[in-house]
Amino acid sequence: MPKLFLTLESTCDETAAAVVSDDLNVLGSAVASQDELHERFQGVVPEIAARAHVERIIPVIDLALRRANITLRELDVVAVATTPGLAGSLLVGLVAAKTLSLALDIPLIAVNHLHAHVFACQIAAGEPLFPCVGMVVSGGHTSLYDCRSPLDFELLGGTIDDAAGEAFDKVASLLGLPYPGGPAVAAAAESGDPHAYRFPRALLTEPDRLEFSFSGLKTAVRYTIAEPGRRDFSTLDLDTQTVANLSASFQEAVVDVLVAKAMAAIRRTGHVRLCVGGGVAANKRFREQLRVMIDAEDCQLYIAPPSLCTDNAVMGAIAVERWRAGLVESLDLDIVPGLVRPK
Ligand code: KG4
Ligand code: ZN
Secondary structure, three states: OOOEEEEEEOOOOEEEEEEEEOOOOEEEEEEEEOHHHHHHHOOOOHHHHHHHHHHHHHHHHHHHHHHHOOOHHHOOEEEEEEEOOOHHHHHHHHHHHHHHHHHHOOOEEEEEHHHHHHHHHHHHHOOOOOOEEEEEEOOOOEEEEEEEEOOEEEEEEEEOOOOHHHHHHHHHHHOOOOOOHHHHHHHHHOOOOOOOOOOOOOOOOOOOOOOEOOHHHHHHHHHHHOOOOOOOOOOOOOOHHHHHHHHHHHHHHHHHHHHHHHHHHHHHHOOOEEEEEOHHHHOHHHHHHHHHHHHHHOOEEEEOOHHHHOOOOHHHHHHHHHHHOOOOEOOOOOOOOOOOOOO
């Protein structure tokens, strides 16, 4: 009989639960998004996110179990993402997981949310992908890893300021496009000229540095559209073609940097597989340019399908590897909200 894992995810603004077996079959999955709660603030408000997780976590677990057609008693292991994320959000998942571990007397496993994003590629591919270069590009993170095994990730570099998705969201807000900004900027970019504006590609010419910086790019867009000192962008009245050109030029700058750094990571590690996760991996231009680079390098590209790219609990199946290695946690397990940045 396969062992059944309940995996929980509440690091940011998605409340998610999944039932997966130790042979990586997904029996049931549920995700409750909070986009509509944060939309009017054009970004995630941590306190609102935490309160919404409290309301949603039990119904979401219940839905995942029903979709898997099992009861709580049939679970063998419970796993939860404990790092990185918003403190209040992480705590809700952790308390739920500890409660189940104690009540059902089953082992508790801690999941690193970013490692899980990379592992999502292996779940989707249905075959082992390690060793590989792992890349996570989301609203909160832009990270490159040397992934020697599902248990051995070395951070090669991350963003030193804004994440790639965060830059999309902030630029969308400047341009009067809806939240979340990534899909809106990408859609506007379709009819724009990527060379209309020459925006900065930070740290691109330093191939030894696998860090990213997107806050200067966002500022460059800001000063292109408005004079210093302006605070209200809602009255700017940019015409559609200008918004399209700004979107396309901005997107091109982000994609150039992401692709170049991914290639640098491949060359540095010598790995022949690149596994990409996170919401920005849904970006069409990014996928196209990654494909061109990967083919030229004679490597293989793995990007999880959109439902496994954005936050979900299925990717928490990386817990199976930890459980097999005996990495079981005690009930004093704590959250680690902060990102560990390279020195
Ligand atoms: O992984 P995710 O769902 O949540 C986080 O963990 O952050 O990623 C959400 C991010 C948002 O910043 C959103 O704007 C961005 O992914 N995103 C995109 C696209 N779709 C989502 N960015 C660029 N192009 C897209 N098509
Ligand atoms: Zn994420």
